[in-house]
Amino acid sequence: MEFPSELIEEAVREISKLPGIGKKTALRLALHLLKEKQATTEDLTEALLKLRKETQYCDTCHIISHTTDCTCRTINTDQSVICVVVDTPDMLAIRSTGQYKGTFHVLGGVISPIEGVGPEDLHIDSLIKRVQESAGEVQEVILALSATMEGDTTSFYISRKLEETGVKISTIARGIPIGGELEYADEVTLGRSIVTRTAYLSGE
């Protein structure tokens, strides 16, 4: 596509570097900013720059935080359990269920030989150290990774590493989603949901 101005060409090139945004969407966004007040663009760019420059990560759990009081150190958080997640959105999703009050540990990715990501690129060593140094305060580690090949590999690797610490290791339940129809469930999930069946609680 030939653009009427170098400015718009440059903006479209930069915007379309973002994941999931193609050239057409980038052009639409650029033209939208041109129609809005200058302050809209200024607020947006300032927020992005500030985010990139000032964001820090907690040394303990690797959650994003720009202050030194990370949620993993606050009193309301249950320090006896660590939920291991791949990245921030997973943590937010689990926290917003309201069913979990413990701490988190962000891995920053999954083991993927194809993409050249090994265990040393993830925050696994710091998880082991965290469990060891808690001197028994951490009683359970919940592995909350995706049920993909990479996720399962990573879960397996972490569980082997954690074995020597003697901490209880659990994983989030896999099964038929609530509201899901049995008929449309895939065989693997359905099979697993029978193997890992749980006691029936009335009112569930």
Next chain:
Amino acid sequence: MEFPSELIEEAVREISKLPGIGKKTALRLALHLLKEKQATTEDLTEALLKLRKETQYCDTCHIISHTTDCTCRTINTDQSVICVVVDTPDMLAIRSTGQYKGTFHVLGGVISPIEGVGPEDLHIDSLIKRVQESAGEVQEVILALSATMEGDTTSFYISRKLEETGVKISTIARGIPIGGELEYADEVTLGRSIVTRTAYLSGE
């Protein structure tokens, strides 16, 4: 959704003001920028600010241009015909077909009483003036607006205004898209394609 940091909350709020981007996508984009090098964010924000601050519009045809040589004044452009479009993407789409070598005129919107857009908010007067002041050089005005109620209203209004100038007024052809199946065409389009049938050219 509760965010782990005010910086990310602020960035998500600003990003999700863009059209078609919700909070989840905004969070994904913000986390992407955090993972990339700082230069990526700097290049993006610089391009956006530059676009918003330095973009100018041609006085004649209202196309975006940051220099004074707008395409409407270059020698290679056919000055005898003006194609009227709603906005820049429409112009780019027509230009990229390679079938049109004339000038453009960007209206900046369509007449829409519901949204409070009247003829005086669009670049209609400047179009009339442009045709009048060309002293016969402009021989044809092509109306290339969408076939919606607002587009048709705007086309009708412009055609009435242009009548007194004596310029030839045409509109882009409406009909069955090339590659389209008759069976699936809507009745209105099919009916119009019969009424406005054209001479058969072999090789078409």
